[in-house]
Amino acid sequence: MADRRLDLGWVRVFDAVGRLGSLTAAAQELGLSQPAVSYTVRVLEEQLGTALLERGHRGSTLSPAGERLHRAASAAVAELDAGARAIRRMSRRPVVRLFTDYGFASFWMMPRVAQFRRVHPETEVHIIASAAADPGADEAEDVAVLFGTRSDFGAGAIQLFEECVYPVCSPQFAARHGLLDAPRLLANLPLLHLESTPQPRWFSWRDWFAAMPVTREAGPSDLSLNTYGLVVQAAIADQGVALGWAGLIDGAIADGTLVAVGPPLSRGDSGYWVKPGPEPSAPVQDLINWIIQRGGVDRGGFPEGLTLPSGFT
Structure with a gap:
């Protein structure tokens, strides 16, 4: 399991969860349902074998493992978005x-x-x-x-x-x-x-x-x-x-x-x-x-x- 490559479809979802501090807010920003976002996080936790969110009565916060993964996800999203903008500029007339x-x-x-x-x-x-x-x-x-x-x-x-x-x-x-x-x-x-x-x-x-x-x-x-x-x-x-x-x-x-x-x-x-x-x-x-x-x-x-x-x- 340690060498298994992650499905990158989760990256933007987890970036939004960590940035907004809410599964519901992340779902609203991404145009998804709250259960769909919650399911993505659970699948990710299963793949990594550790909890990424610390769930409580007042909501969820990132665990230490979740904070580390969020830093990586946030950097990846920013770089991917910048690359996409550059590619779009290349395809347009200057x-x-x-x-x-x-x-x-x-x-x-x-x-x-x-x-x-x-x-x-x-x-x-x-x-x-x-x-x-x-x-x-x-x-x-x-x-x-x-x-x-x-x-x-x-x-x-x-x-x-x-x-x-x-x-x-x-x-x-x-x-x-x-x-x-x-x-x-x-x-x-x-x-x-x-x-x-x-x-x-x-x-x-x-x-x-x-x-x-x-x-x-x-x-x-x-x-x-x-x-x-x-x-x-x-x-x-x-x-x-x-x-x-x-x-x-x-x-x-x-x-x-x-x-x-x-x-x-x-x-x-x-x-x-x-x-x-x-x-x-x-x-x-x-x-x-x-x-x-x-x-x-x-x-x-x-x-x-x-x-x-x-x-x-």
């Missing part, structure tokens, strides 16, 4: 989670994600976008693309493109107000603002006018919106002039949906950064490398052919 803000997700990542799928069809990308993507947040994602300055990120972050903004509006709005010939006129026109904190991390219209320099106060026809996607949609809909972020707005400039109507304002230590998560897997590293490579090919900047207008020196 999933990479990308955390970013709505602007980058909508205007940069989504138009290009099909290109990544063609190169890595075996990898599934989950884009998790948030209006409050904070560079200081400790997100538990595989990779993040966030906006901020170099001091916001650790040594492992890589700058995708620097912050560069310039005024944009619809071609119809620009023609109607003569902005292509005299961009200084936009100081008197409705502006579209991206809502932010009192000390925004990105350029605002106040920064742009101060750098030109042009004096301009907020007008009653200005419009503030809480996401960059809404700002761009409002500009396309002739609602006013927005600040276009190079790298995000390039597609709309290229297809003529929006036109640039003023000079750029930029700073090299600010922009979008690729921030890998801890211990990136091979599929995660593939996505990181692809984003950085694609960012180098499609690096945003001030549209060619648009020179600094007179009066904005």
Whole structure:
């Protein structure tokens, strides 16, 4: 009997009995009847030739032999469950989670994600976008693309493109107000603002006018919106002039949906950064490398052919 191998069907049952301290509770957790659990324990005691439970009026507790067997059963269950999870992951397509803000997700990542799928069809990308993507947040994602300055990120972050903004509006709005010939006129026109904190991390219209320099106060026809996607949609809909972020707005400039109507304002230590998560897997590293490579090919900047207008020196 000492050399007889045990039927392992009892392992999870005995783990639940020892962990919960109750035959009834173990039966409820496992979806079994209480007599079935009690029978399993009795058969196990017969195989081992010793009592595993000390039965009393108030219930049962583990005997010294039962405590020793429970430690082994608990460790075995944990290892078997971990192995099962690993096997299930092997049978599924790898999933990479990308955390970013709505602007980058909508205007940069989504138009290009099909290109990544063609190169890595075996990898599934989950884009998790948030209006409050904070560079200081400790997100538990595989990779993040966030906006901020170099001091916001650790040594492992890589700058995708620097912050560069310039005024944009619809071609119809620009023609109607003569902005292509005299961009200084936009100081008197409705502006579209991206809502932010009192000390925004990105350029605002106040920064742009101060750098030109042009004096301009907020007008009653200005419009503030809480996401960059809404700002761009409002500009396309002739609602006013927005600040276009190079790298995000390039597609709309290229297809003529929006036109640039003023000079750029930029700073090299600010922009979008690729921030890998801890211990990136091979599929995660593939996505990181692809984003950085694609960012180098499609690096945003001030549209060619648009020179600094007179009066904005």
